[in-house]
Amino acid sequence: METTATPALGGEPLHTTRSMTVLFAIGFACIAANAFGLLGPLSPALFPALTLAAFMATIVGVRRYDPEVRWPWYTLAFGFALFFAGGIAREATDSLGVLTVHRSLAPDLITIPGYVLVTVGLFGFAKARIRDTVARIDIALDAGVAALAALTVAWLFLLNPAVFTAENVPLQVRLLVAAYVPLSVFLVASTAGLAFAAGGQQLVADKLRLGAMTFLLIGDVIFMLLETQTVAIPKHIVEVPYALAYLSYIASVLHPSMRAQTEPNPVRRSGATVGRVSVIALALAIPGMASVFRLSAPTRDRLVLGGIVLTLTSLAILRLVRALRSNARSEALLTYQSTHDSLTGLPNRVGLHHEIIERIESARASSSMVAVFLCDIDRFKLINDSYGHNFGDAFLEQVGDRLRAGIRPTDVVARIGGDEFVVVLSHLHVESEALELAHRTQQIFATPFTVHGAEIASSVSVGVAIGDPSDVTTTPEALIRDADIAVYQAKDSGRNTAVVFDASMRDRISHRLAVERDLRHALERHELAVHYQPIVDLTSGRVSGFEALLRWSHPTWGQVAPMSFIPVAEDTGLIIDIGAWVLEQACGQLAEWRATLPRSNRLQMSVNLSACQLRDSAIVEQVRRVLVESGLPQDALTLELTESTLMENPAAAAELLNRLKSLGIGLSIDDFGTGYSSLAYLRRFPVDVVKIDRAFVMDLEDEDTSDATLVAAIVAMAGALGIGTVAEGVETMGQARRLTDLGCDLGQGYLYSRPIEAALIPAAINRIEAEARGRLQAVRTEKSA
Ligand code: C2E
Ligand code: CA
Numbered sequence: 001m002e003t004t005a006t007p008a009l010g011g012e013p014l015h016t017t018r019s020m021t022v023l024f025a026i027g028f029a030c031i032a033a034n035a036f037g038l039l040g041p042l043s044p045a046l047f048p049a050l051t052l053a054a055f056m057a058t059i060v061g062v063r064r065y066d067p068e069v070r071w072p073w074y075t076l077a078f079g080f081a082l083f084f085a086g087g088i089a090r091e092a093t094d095s096l097g098v099l100t101v102h103r104s105l106a107p108d109l110i111t112i113p114g115y116v117l118v119t120v121g122l123f124g125f126a127k128a129r130i131r132d133t134v135a136r137i138d139i140a141l142d143a144g145v146a147a148l149a150a151l152t153v154a155w156l157f158l159l160n161p162a163v164f165t166a167e168n169v170p171l172q173v174r175l176l177v178a179a180y181v182p183l184s185v186f187l188v189a190s191t192a193g194l195a196f197a198a199g200g201q202q203l204v205a206d207k208l209r210l211g212a213m214t215f216l217l218i219g220d221v222i223f224m225l226l227e228t229q230t231v232a233i234p235k236h237i238v239e240v241p242y243a244l245a246y247l248s249y250i251a252s253v254l255h256p257s258m259r260a261q262t263e264p265n266p267v268r269r270s271g272a273t274v275g276r277v278s279v280i281a282l283a284l285a286i287p288g289m290a291s292v293f294r295l296s297a298p299t300r301d302r303l304v305l306g307g308i309v310l311t312l313t314s315l316a317i318l319r320l321v322r323a324l325r326s327n328a329r330s331e332a333l334l335t336y337q338s339t340h341d342s343l344t345g346l347p348n349r350v351g352l353h354h355e356i357i358e359r360i361e362s363a364r365a366s367s368s369m370v371a372v373f374l375c376d377i378d379r380f381k382l383i384n385d386s387y388g389h390n391f392g393d394a395f396l397e398q399v400g401d402r403l404r405a406g407i408r409p410t411d412v413v414a415r416i417g418g419d420e421f422v423v424v425l426s427h428l429h430v431e432s433e434a435l436e437l438a439h440r441t442q443q444i445f446a447t448p449f450t451v452h453g454a455e456i457a458s459s460v461s462v463g464v465a466i467g468d469p470s471d472v473t474t475t476p477e478a479l480i481r482d483a484d485i486a487v488y489q490a491k492d493s494g495r496n497t498a499v500v501f502d503a504s505m506r507d508r509i510s511h512r513l514a515v516e517r518d519l520r521h522a523l524e525r526h527e528l529a530v531h532y533q534p535i536v537d538l539t540s541g542r543v544s545g546f547e548a549l550l551r552w553s554h555p556t557w558g559q560v561a562p563m564s565f566i567p568v569a570e571d572t573g574l575i576i577d578i579g580a581w582v583l584e585q586a587c588g589q590l591a592e593w594r595a596t597l598p599r600s601n602r603l604q605m606s607v608n609l610s611a612c613q614l615r616d617s618a619i620v621e622q623v624r625r626v627l628v629e630s631g632l633p634q635d636a637l638t639l640e641l642t643e644s645t646l647m648e649n650p651a652a653a654a655e656l657l658n659r660l661k662s663l664g665i666g667l668s669i670d671d672f673g674t675g676y677s678s679l680a681y682l683r684r685f686p687v688d689v690v691k692i693d694r695a696f697v698m699d700l701e702d703e704d705t706s707d708a709t710l711v712a713a714i715v716a717m718a719g720a721l722g723i724g725t726v727a728e729g730v731e732t733m734g735q736a737r738r739l740t741d742l743g744c745d746l747g748q749g750y751l752y753s754r755p756i757e758a759a760l761i762p763a764a765i766n767r768i769e770a771e772a773r774g775r776l777q778a779v780r781t782e783k784s785a
């Protein structure tokens with residue numbers, strides 16, 4: 001006995017299984033004892049006892065496992081009740097194996113209706129279990145074909161010889177006892193059909209019942225041979241297969257999986273598979289073979305065989321036709337499924353392709369234009385993430401419905417991805433018509449959606465591509481790609497808009513894609529370099545440190561400006577690796593200068609950090625390692641972060657900055673004044689320096705600009721907070737002087753030096769400091785004069 005119970009069937013306590021095993025061991029022992037004639041006077045009671053047990057086990061099984069559909073079980077139970085009665089009758093008339101003209105037919109007339117009830121019961125199982133009528137008929141036909149094929153063979157080699165050659169047995173007796181075999185053949189076939197047709201798990205109860213039916217068939221064959229006096233077998237041996245049949249049956253109704261025998265099962269629709277067609281062909285070959293064997297048979301014999309053969313052939317052909325038809329049906333279903341989206345029922349990407357081709361062709365005929373709208377729902381991810389996928393799906397379904405209802409009857413809507421819908425329009429004559437219709441499509445989203453009782457306001461970005469059907473480059477792919485580029489643009493310009501594609505967009509996008517592609521290999525191909533821009537002490541004129549600035553020299557494009565590749569590196573996450581490399585280079589370089597240049601032990605290095613580097617807490621460990629490896633003191637390194645980087649997630653940023661700060665490094669706020677322009681939040685972060693943006697330094701020389709006031713305010717406030725200041729983009733002496741007057745500590749800009757490669761730095765330091773000395777000298781002589 002298998003003790004495993006699937007969760008769906010409910011776990012069975014182990015002791016029940018154990019007590020059942022004991023019960024079955026006793027049953028087996030009795031059957032064996034009886035077969036060897038050891039039961040003595042108890043022997044006649046065994047068979048009725050088993051049928052009664054089968055009856056009761058059915059009732060107990062139904063009570064215990066409480067199957068939803070009960071009538072097939074009760075029908076089965078009554079079948080066994082009849083078997084019980086038939087058995088008693090047989091004992092009473094003692095007819096088994098006793099061949100007289102006066103042999104009582106009563107036991108058989110009671111038992112055969114029992115078979116009918118069992119058959120009806122099995123029909124009930126099929127009905128409860130296989131809800132799909134088509135599949136149910138197929139299974140019945142399969143079972144019928146198998147049963148008839150088996151019957152033909154049985155007829156040839158078993159029934160016919162037994163029934164027609166035992167001339168000394170009355171014909172009605174011969175016919176009656178022969179009836180058992182076809183009945184049990186059918187029971188075996190239909191039980192097998194049910195057990196194997198049901199998709200999903202193979203139930204233990206199914207296997208046990210199939211075993212029971214097989215034993216029953218074996219018993220019936222032996223019984224018939226005995227009754228027709230073909231063989232002589234002692235009664236207690238005849239009973240063995242029957243007894244085993246009952247035992248297996250009892251086990252099947254007491255097994256927990258019995259419940260699932262009347263529960264709906266998923267079935268695979270059975271098409272014309274190679275296996276199935278071959279089995280049917282084999283079944284069809286049997287009549288042919290039969291006729292070979294029976295060429296000289298008597299007419300009566302041929303009539304019976306002919307009848308069986310005709311029925312078998314018709315059933316087999318019917319089955320084949322159905323199988324072929326089901327193939328055609330599943331093919332149609334497959335085509336539909338492969339061209340349609342299962343959620344909204346709208347055409348999918350493949351279906352859309354066909355739709356666009358059709359419309360391009362009809363537009364060519366009517367010399368009009370085709371337009372494709374790519375509608376991308378704004379912030380759909382937010383809806384999906386905050387309300388869950390089911391909600392998101394329901395929302396998308398509604399979007400699909402609204403779009404379908406909102407378009408012109410000649411147009412088509414498709415869904416080609418998560419939240420991407422496409423509208424294809426034909427019969428357009430002017431381009432402005434397309435944009436107008438695009439705005440109408442946006443209007444579809446103006447009223448909020450009600451999903452699962454919640455009101456959802458949403459908007460859509462529409463990318464429009466218009467195609468001239470006479471142009472060979474107007475293909476579905478090209479239209480969708482252009483609409484995709486346009487929708488990208490629409491999202492970029494603040495969402496909830498419609499943008500018509502134009503070729504310049506494609507250039508922008510393709511350039512960006514090329515940058516992205518080549519940037520991936522820039523590091524390993526040694527195309528990247530770090531340049532250094534000196535930072536100068538405004539009062540003493542001495543170089544206090546450097547800012548490390550990344551440079552990319554592309555083999556064909558030449559120097560690529562950081563502003564056009566760093567955002568790409570940030571979007572793609574490449575900045576993580578590149579940034580780590582810059583950090584290593586810069587620290588290694590500073591360590592070298594500190595070791596080789598005179599009076600260099602106070603030189604500092606500033607390295608820029610992107611927002612996504614700050615999102616990854618591995619940065620702390622990375623900085624610590626680079627410091628250790630370069631041998632620099634911690635305070636020689638400063639990391640530069642922009643205001644917007646910090647404000648993206650202030651709490652997380654503050655946490656990470658504190659951890660970085662605890663390494664002992666310096667932190668500075670870059671491009672200060674361009675973002676939030678609020679000094680208040682400076683207190684939230686452990687900042688050492690603010691870098692005043694170039695925009696405020698530019699106009700400093702004009703006396704009455706507000707920039708001067710602003711710089712003064714920044715310097716004053718920073719001073720109060722104990723924060724240092726660096727002015728960026730210092731280009732003129734005038735600016736430098738104003739900054740010094742305003743109290744700014746350090747300056748950086750073209751006035752002193754552009755960012756240059758490392759090898760040029762020592763000379764630059766000498767020049768910058770010599771110039772400063774020269775100026776100081778000039779000032780002193782001026783004063784003394
Ligand atoms: P940033 O951090 O504000 O760097 C200062 C920028 O101003 C540099 O531009 C520098 O060349 C430029 N500059 C310096 N002095 C003057 C001046 O007197 N006049 C003018 N007009 N410009 C001056 P660059 O090198 O083109 O870098 C642009 C931006 O790229 C940097 O702005 C920074 O945000 C980013 N960047 C550069 N290297 C890295 C890096 O290694 N990592 C990260 N994450 N970003 C970097
Ligand atoms: Ca910077």
Ligand code: CA
Pocket residue numbers: 670671691693728
């Ligand atoms: Ca800056």
